[in-house]
Amino acid sequence: MATMTVSLPDPMKEWIEAQIAKGEYASASDYVRDLVRRDRARRDQELTIEELRQIVADSRASGTGNRSVDEVFAEAERIAAARGLIRE
Structure with missing residues (x-):
């Protein structure tokens, strides 16, 4: 697996760390993937x-x-929902 270094502003870094602390992701790499x-x-x-x-x-x-x-519009909504773009 390749490695990539990314620079983030502090608020973004803190956001990712908060998601990891909640248990939603195992690591920053997991979050970015x-x-x-x-x-x-x-x-x-x-x-x-x-x-x-x-x-x-x-x-x-x-x-x-x-x-x-x-x-x-009803048809457009059905199409968008089928594509997962909106929820019915």
Whole structure:
């Protein structure tokens, strides 16, 4: 396993030490590894600019919809919840 040295402001260092003291993490390394795993999982769920542009283009090409704003937002919430971005 590789070693990496990171400099943190005192409040951040104290925060990590508090999480370790609570028993949530075994060490600062354990805490940082968890942050990296969570960040990678979150980024894996993000859409790229190209994907967003394609969604907009598809939407424009499909013409005027017949769903209400409430229906559109309900669907958006279902999609976000399925991706773990919000809780239902």
